[in-house]
Amino acid sequence: MAVKLSNVSKKYGKEFSLKNVSLTFETGKIYGLLGPNGSGKSTTLKMIAGLVYPNSGKVEVGNEEVSRKTSKNVAYLTELDMFYPGFTVANMVDYYATQFTDFDLVKAEELLKEMKLEREKKIKQLSKGTRGRLKLVLALSRNAPVLLLDEPFSGLDPMVRDSIVKSLLSYINFDLQTVIIATHEIDEIEPLLDEAIVIFHGKIIGQKNVEELREEEGLSVLDWFKDTAKNMEAKMNG
Numbered sequence: 001m002a003v004k005l006s007n008v009s010k011k012y013g014k015e016f017s018l019k020n021v022s023l024t025f026e027t028g029k030i031y032g033l034l035g036p037n038g039s040g041k042s043t044t045l046k047m048i049a050g051l052v053y054p055n056s057g058k059v060e061v062g063n064e065e066v067s068r069k070t071s072k073n074v075a076y077l078t079e080l081d082m083f084y085p086g087f088t089v090a091n092m093v094d095y096y097a098t099q100f101t102d103f104d105l106v107k108a109e110e111l112l113k114e115m116k117l118e119r120e121k122k123i124k125q126l127s128k129g130t131r132g133r134l135k136l137v138l139a140l141s142r143n144a145p146v147l148l149l150d151e152p153f154s155g156l157d158p159m160v161r162d163s164i165v166k167s168l169l170s171y172i173n174f175d176l177q178t179v180i181i182a183t184h185e186i187d188e189i190e191p192l193l194d195e196a197i198v199i200f201h202g203k204i205i206g207q208k209n210v211e212e213l214r215e216e217e218g219l220s221v222l223d224w225f226k227d228t229a230k231n232m233e234a235k236m237n238g
Protein backbone atom coordinates (compact mmCIF):
# COMPACT_ATOMS: atom_id res chain seq x y z
CA MET A 1 0.00 0.00 0.00
CA ALA A 2 1.38 3.40 -0.95
CA VAL A 3 2.34 5.99 1.63
CA LYS A 4 2.62 9.69 0.87
CA LEU A 5 3.89 12.67 2.83
CA SER A 6 3.12 16.06 1.32
CA ASN A 7 4.90 19.14 2.70
CA VAL A 8 4.93 17.73 6.18
CA SER A 9 6.37 19.74 9.06
CA LYS A 10 6.53 18.81 12.72
CA LYS A 11 7.70 21.01 15.55
CA TYR A 12 8.47 20.08 19.11
CA GLY A 13 8.43 23.44 20.92
CA LYS A 14 10.27 25.83 18.65
CA GLU A 15 12.46 23.18 17.06
CA PHE A 16 11.55 21.61 13.75
CA SER A 17 11.82 17.85 13.82
CA LEU A 18 10.66 17.66 10.19
CA LYS A 19 10.60 20.53 7.74
CA ASN A 20 8.59 20.43 4.50
CA VAL A 21 9.08 16.75 3.90
CA SER A 22 7.50 15.30 0.76
CA LEU A 23 7.98 11.60 0.03
CA THR A 24 6.16 8.83 -1.82
CA PHE A 25 6.59 5.17 -0.90
CA GLU A 26 5.29 2.58 -3.37
CA THR A 27 3.96 -0.93 -2.83
CA GLY A 28 6.47 -3.75 -3.29
CA LYS A 29 9.55 -1.73 -2.45
CA ILE A 30 11.90 -1.57 0.51
CA TYR A 31 12.99 1.92 1.48
CA GLY A 32 15.88 2.84 3.73
CA LEU A 33 15.35 6.04 5.70
CA LEU A 34 18.90 6.93 6.58
CA GLY A 35 20.26 9.68 8.78
CA PRO A 36 22.28 10.45 11.89
CA ASN A 37 20.83 10.52 15.42
CA GLY A 38 18.06 13.06 15.83
CA SER A 39 17.57 13.66 12.09
CA GLY A 40 13.84 12.86 12.12
CA LYS A 41 13.67 9.18 11.13
CA SER A 42 11.51 8.02 14.05
CA THR A 43 9.28 11.08 13.79
CA THR A 44 8.59 10.20 10.14
CA LEU A 45 7.66 6.62 11.01
CA LYS A 46 5.48 7.70 13.95
CA MET A 47 3.53 9.97 11.61
CA ILE A 48 2.88 7.15 9.16
CA ALA A 49 1.75 4.97 12.08
CA GLY A 50 -0.61 7.73 13.27
CA LEU A 51 1.14 8.17 16.62
CA VAL A 52 2.23 11.75 15.93
CA TYR A 53 0.40 14.29 13.79
CA PRO A 54 1.99 16.98 11.63
CA ASN A 55 1.74 20.71 12.39
CA SER A 56 1.27 21.26 8.68
CA GLY A 57 1.10 19.13 5.55
CA LYS A 58 -0.57 15.80 4.93
CA VAL A 59 0.31 12.15 5.57
CA GLU A 60 -1.61 9.51 3.61
CA VAL A 61 -1.65 5.73 3.86
CA GLY A 62 -3.35 4.14 0.84
CA ASN A 63 -4.81 7.46 -0.36
CA GLU A 64 -6.43 8.09 3.00
CA GLU A 65 -5.25 10.72 5.45
CA VAL A 66 -3.69 9.11 8.52
CA SER A 67 -6.16 8.39 11.31
CA ARG A 68 -6.95 5.63 13.79
CA LYS A 69 -8.60 3.85 10.88
CA THR A 70 -5.46 3.78 8.71
CA SER A 71 -3.24 2.68 11.60
CA LYS A 72 -4.62 -0.87 11.41
CA ASN A 73 -2.85 -1.14 8.04
CA VAL A 74 0.52 -0.36 9.58
CA ALA A 75 2.82 -2.81 11.40
CA TYR A 76 5.39 -0.90 13.39
CA LEU A 77 8.55 -2.23 15.02
CA THR A 78 9.62 0.52 17.44
CA GLU A 79 12.90 1.21 19.15
CA LEU A 80 11.19 0.65 22.49
CA ASP A 81 10.30 -2.68 24.03
CA MET A 82 6.56 -3.00 24.51
CA PHE A 83 6.54 -6.36 26.22
CA TYR A 84 4.98 -7.72 29.38
CA PRO A 85 7.92 -9.14 31.36
CA GLY A 86 5.83 -11.99 32.83
CA PHE A 87 4.68 -13.20 29.41
CA THR A 88 6.40 -16.04 27.61
CA VAL A 89 7.42 -15.80 23.96
CA ALA A 90 4.35 -17.91 23.08
CA ASN A 91 2.07 -15.63 25.15
CA MET A 92 3.35 -12.61 23.21
CA VAL A 93 2.65 -14.32 19.87
CA ASP A 94 -0.87 -15.30 21.00
CA TYR A 95 -1.50 -11.79 22.29
CA TYR A 96 -0.50 -10.27 18.94
CA ALA A 97 -2.75 -12.75 17.15
CA THR A 98 -5.72 -11.48 19.18
CA GLN A 99 -4.82 -7.81 18.58
CA PHE A 100 -4.23 -7.88 14.83
CA THR A 101 -6.51 -9.59 12.32
CA ASP A 102 -3.67 -9.70 9.79
CA PHE A 103 -1.41 -11.67 12.17
CA ASP A 104 -0.29 -14.93 10.51
CA LEU A 105 0.31 -17.66 13.12
CA VAL A 106 1.92 -20.02 10.59
CA LYS A 107 4.42 -17.34 9.61
CA ALA A 108 5.04 -16.62 13.31
CA GLU A 109 5.90 -20.27 13.96
CA GLU A 110 8.35 -20.30 11.04
CA LEU A 111 9.92 -17.07 12.21
CA LEU A 112 10.30 -18.30 15.80
CA LYS A 113 12.31 -21.22 14.43
CA GLU A 114 14.32 -19.03 12.07
CA MET A 115 15.15 -16.61 14.90
CA LYS A 116 15.90 -19.48 17.29
CA LEU A 117 13.41 -18.32 19.92
CA GLU A 118 12.14 -20.66 22.60
CA ARG A 119 8.38 -20.50 23.03
CA GLU A 120 8.35 -21.12 26.78
CA LYS A 121 11.01 -18.57 27.77
CA LYS A 122 9.75 -15.59 29.76
CA ILE A 123 10.36 -12.12 28.30
CA LYS A 124 12.27 -11.08 31.44
CA GLN A 125 14.71 -13.98 30.86
CA LEU A 126 15.58 -12.80 27.36
CA SER A 127 18.70 -10.84 26.47
CA LYS A 128 18.34 -7.52 24.63
CA GLY A 129 19.30 -9.10 21.32
CA THR A 130 16.82 -11.93 21.80
CA ARG A 131 14.07 -9.41 22.57
CA GLY A 132 15.11 -7.67 19.35
CA ARG A 133 14.59 -10.92 17.46
CA LEU A 134 11.15 -11.34 19.04
CA LYS A 135 10.21 -7.83 17.94
CA LEU A 136 11.12 -8.81 14.38
CA VAL A 137 9.02 -11.97 14.62
CA LEU A 138 5.99 -9.99 15.79
CA ALA A 139 6.31 -7.31 13.11
CA LEU A 140 7.04 -9.67 10.21
CA SER A 141 4.19 -12.02 11.15
CA ARG A 142 1.66 -9.35 10.28
CA ASN A 143 0.48 -9.23 6.70
CA ALA A 144 0.05 -5.48 7.05
CA PRO A 145 0.14 -3.40 3.87
CA VAL A 146 2.70 -1.08 5.47
CA LEU A 147 5.64 -2.37 7.49
CA LEU A 148 7.72 0.14 9.45
CA LEU A 149 10.95 -1.03 11.05
CA ASP A 150 12.79 1.39 13.33
CA GLU A 151 16.38 0.21 13.91
CA PRO A 152 15.34 -3.44 13.47
CA PHE A 153 18.83 -4.85 13.93
CA SER A 154 19.98 -2.92 16.98
CA GLY A 155 21.33 -5.19 19.68
CA LEU A 156 21.81 -8.16 17.34
CA ASP A 157 25.29 -9.59 17.05
CA PRO A 158 26.94 -9.36 13.61
CA MET A 159 26.71 -13.08 12.80
CA VAL A 160 22.99 -13.29 13.53
CA ARG A 161 22.44 -9.98 11.82
CA ASP A 162 23.79 -11.20 8.50
CA SER A 163 21.59 -14.28 8.40
CA ILE A 164 18.52 -12.33 9.55
CA VAL A 165 19.03 -9.67 6.89
CA LYS A 166 19.19 -12.41 4.27
CA SER A 167 16.11 -14.24 5.54
CA LEU A 168 14.02 -11.10 5.97
CA LEU A 169 13.22 -10.89 2.26
CA SER A 170 11.41 -14.23 2.29
CA TYR A 171 8.95 -12.95 4.92
CA ILE A 172 7.89 -9.87 2.97
CA ASN A 173 4.86 -9.99 0.69
CA PHE A 174 5.96 -7.78 -2.19
CA ASP A 175 2.51 -7.81 -3.85
CA LEU A 176 1.01 -6.16 -0.82
CA GLN A 177 3.60 -4.56 1.41
CA THR A 178 5.54 -1.34 1.46
CA VAL A 179 8.52 -1.57 3.78
CA ILE A 180 10.31 1.38 5.36
CA ILE A 181 13.42 0.77 7.46
CA ALA A 182 14.87 3.60 9.54
CA THR A 183 18.47 3.14 10.57
CA HIS A 184 21.91 4.63 10.88
CA GLU A 185 23.47 1.21 10.34
CA ILE A 186 23.58 1.52 6.59
CA ASP A 187 26.08 -1.18 5.71
CA GLU A 188 23.93 -3.93 7.20
CA ILE A 189 20.71 -3.10 5.41
CA GLU A 190 22.14 -2.10 2.06
CA PRO A 191 21.46 -5.56 0.48
CA LEU A 192 17.76 -5.19 1.28
CA LEU A 193 17.08 -1.78 -0.16
CA ASP A 194 15.40 -0.70 -3.39
CA GLU A 195 15.50 3.00 -2.53
CA ALA A 196 17.65 4.99 -0.15
CA ILE A 197 16.51 8.29 1.35
CA VAL A 198 18.77 10.56 3.36
CA ILE A 199 17.25 12.73 6.06
CA PHE A 200 19.32 15.39 7.79
CA HIS A 201 18.12 17.91 10.37
CA GLY A 202 14.51 17.16 9.45
CA LYS A 203 14.96 17.65 5.71
CA ILE A 204 15.20 15.16 2.88
CA ILE A 205 18.56 15.84 1.23
CA GLY A 206 18.74 12.93 -1.19
CA GLN A 207 16.88 9.97 -2.66
CA LYS A 208 18.32 7.29 -4.95
CA ASN A 209 17.37 4.02 -6.53
CA VAL A 210 19.99 1.64 -5.10
CA GLU A 211 20.51 -0.37 -8.29
CA GLU A 212 21.00 2.78 -10.37
CA LEU A 213 23.37 4.14 -7.75
CA ARG A 214 25.52 1.01 -8.02
CA GLU A 215 25.36 0.60 -11.79
CA GLU A 216 25.49 4.19 -12.98
CA GLU A 217 27.55 5.85 -10.29
CA GLY A 218 29.47 2.85 -8.96
CA LEU A 219 28.65 3.86 -5.40
CA SER A 220 27.50 1.88 -2.40
CA VAL A 221 24.65 3.36 -0.37
CA LEU A 222 27.09 4.02 2.46
CA ASP A 223 29.52 5.94 0.20
CA TRP A 224 26.69 7.96 -1.30
CA PHE A 225 25.24 8.66 2.15
CA LYS A 226 28.60 9.93 3.40
CA ASP A 227 29.09 12.15 0.34
CA THR A 228 25.58 13.56 0.59
CA ALA A 229 25.87 14.28 4.31
CA LYS A 230 29.34 15.80 3.91
CA ASN A 231 28.20 18.12 1.10
CA MET A 232 25.25 19.26 3.16
CA GLU A 233 27.42 19.96 6.18
CA ALA A 234 29.85 21.97 4.04
CA LYS A 235 26.93 23.99 2.66
CA MET A 236 25.55 24.66 6.14
CA ASN A 237 28.93 25.79 7.39
CA GLY A 238 29.14 28.38 4.71
Ligand SMILES: Nc1ncnc2c1ncn2[C@@H]1O[C@H](COP(=O)(O)OP(=O)(O)OP(=O)(O)O)[C@@H](O)[C@H]1O
Binding pocket: 012, 016, 017, 035, 036, 037, 038, 039, 040, 041, 042, 043, 044, 184
Ligand atom coordinates in the same frame (compact mmCIF):
# COMPACT_ATOMS: atom_id res chain seq x y z
N1 LIG B 1 8.56 13.86 22.02
C1 LIG B 1 9.50 14.73 21.68
N2 LIG B 1 9.64 15.90 22.33
C2 LIG B 1 10.57 16.81 22.00
N3 LIG B 1 11.46 16.64 20.98
C3 LIG B 1 11.38 15.49 20.29
C4 LIG B 1 10.41 14.48 20.60
N4 LIG B 1 10.60 13.46 19.73
C5 LIG B 1 11.62 13.80 18.93
N5 LIG B 1 12.09 15.03 19.26
C6 LIG B 1 13.19 15.74 18.58
O1 LIG B 1 12.98 15.68 17.19
C7 LIG B 1 14.21 15.48 16.49
C8 LIG B 1 14.11 14.22 15.62
O2 LIG B 1 14.00 13.09 16.46
P1 LIG B 1 13.80 11.60 15.90
O3 LIG B 1 13.61 10.72 17.07
O4 LIG B 1 12.78 11.62 14.84
O5 LIG B 1 15.23 11.32 15.23
P2 LIG B 1 15.89 9.97 14.71
O6 LIG B 1 16.47 10.30 13.38
O7 LIG B 1 14.93 8.86 14.78
O8 LIG B 1 17.06 9.74 15.76
P3 LIG B 1 17.75 8.38 16.33
O9 LIG B 1 18.61 7.85 15.24
O10 LIG B 1 18.56 8.90 17.48
O11 LIG B 1 16.66 7.47 16.75
C9 LIG B 1 15.30 15.42 17.55
O12 LIG B 1 15.90 16.67 17.64
C10 LIG B 1 14.54 15.07 18.81
O13 LIG B 1 15.18 15.59 19.93
